[in-house]
Amino acid sequence: MTIKTPLCETLGIEYPIILGGMMGISDANLTSAVSNGGGLGTLSSATFGVDGTREQLQLLSEQTNRPYSVNLPLFHPMVPNLLDLLPEFGVRIVTTSAGNPAKYTEQLKSMGIYVMHVVSSVKTALKAFDAGVDAIIAEGSDSGGKVAKDEVPIISLLPAVTERVDVPVIAAGGFATGRGLLGALAMGAQGIQMGTRFLAADESRAHENWKQVLVNAGDSATAIALKNSSPTRLIKNQFFAEMDALDEPGKGPMDYMSVQKKGNESIPDDVDGSRGNYIAGTGSGLITNIKPAGDIVREILQEAEQSMAQLQSYL
């Protein structure tokens, strides 16, 4: 038995598992590790800027012959310059997020690029569908990092989105295991996108302390900070409380950059996991080990296949 959705054929990948374009984390190394493992890696262009992204794409061209995606933050003024890079490196898949999908979708599609857009509600899903995107990534409030102010968990978001749009839907937020993958496919998704699980991969550039925090995390280790201004899911620790105390309506992400920088700089010396800025989704409670990204991909598939056998026994 092997599980393969139509999206796998379309993207040219073996398994319906996608790496999220994590700010500061999803570089060429991790992207190629996931793609070479049979999933779809995603390069975070926002992490590297235009010149840095060119370097990363060059690296990627050396590291893999498999498909990968490039994440474009739509609100960012550098997007037009990033668009110029795509044909140069033969990029065929793009993940757009953080902005209006109507802005670049037509241009990307005219370049022959497959466009996946990240949404967090039915409303934004319908907007993306109307903008003509090829696939929709429905990301629940269970996910790590920035989440939408209107928190919609994936358990209710996914069935609502898959019912209303006529393009493949990828589920994101809280997934880390094969049971979750099969659950997402059962609810109508054609794949899952995971950030936090791959953050704890061998090839991830995240500090070992961050990875260890994820391995040690229980099911209720994360929460959403900055609810009134810039909602962000991360590990609950002393840093969380310090940053959250600064939360004020009217503030934006930029207002927390200095405290976040402090939290990031604390990580290398943070032996007890109390002072670091550890972005993480609710799926961190499901992470029990650090291993190669390719092994993560294959083990999730195997577990999903075992779960499928169990599910079929209910018929």
Added chain:
Amino acid sequence: MTIKTPLCETLGIEYPIILGGMMGISDANLTSAVSNGGGLGTLSSATFGVDGTREQLQLLSEQTNRPYSVNLPLFHPMVPNLLDLLPEFGVRIVTTSAGNPAKYTEQLKSMGIYVMHVVSSVKTALKAFDAGVDAIIAEGSDSGGKVAKDEVPIISLLPAVTERVDVPVIAAGGFATGRGLLGALAMGAQGIQMGTRFLAADESRAHENWKQVLVNAGDSATAIALKNSSPTRLIKNQFFAEMDALDEPGKGPMDYMSVQKKGNESIPDDVDGSRGNYIAGTGSGLITNIKPAGDIVREILQEAEQSMAQLQSYL
């Protein structure tokens, strides 16, 4: 094709769909409607007290020959008196919640009763398992009404619980459709428990205005109020804001009874849905109609079976 889990055989029900014991809502009418529809109804004893529960059990004995469950709030001093009622009415299934499962599980089992216990974390699931319960209801923070302070959404809670306990697990929180049911089974559950969906059933005693609020609710209509004292998920409206403004660490559920009473009393005249206390889970965004509970059960099964056919096409 028909979907049937081992739990269905154990409980003697046709479909793996359980009515949650909702305070103020889950009476004999709704319980028997769900049980007669092939699911498992659950009577909320906390709503009725000892004498009222006796009346409801009498009604139930007239309304259905099918199995149903009785919800016992373990912390409540009336539990010993409720226990006396169970053999009198031949109750075979009990759902325990809101307290230590070690307290009554042995006694209930010695009475030949099947004990299901509601948990909200891996820790409490393991505690219930150790106490010897027959099944565990894993309820995510997506659910309506009281939720645990440590919010764990069902997408991450369910795979963690099903992996760690060796008894049937029922998933609760955010479910309202057949896709959700299949998703839960795919993640290792043997059934789902739903409150909000049945709150909008014809047989529910909830006011028509409340049901209409659920039908009109979008995916981001609910949020958790009273996060610092008595976390409760309900519809975001003017009442939500008024109650939430009273949130203070150190307060308990009793401190909000008068404001909640006001919210409940506003419902009959609340034509625009702004002033009522509308308890609801995130699944309310998936509710599009009010219909008989039996139809809800059967339609969810049909939809799950269609989703299963789609899932099997991925093999």
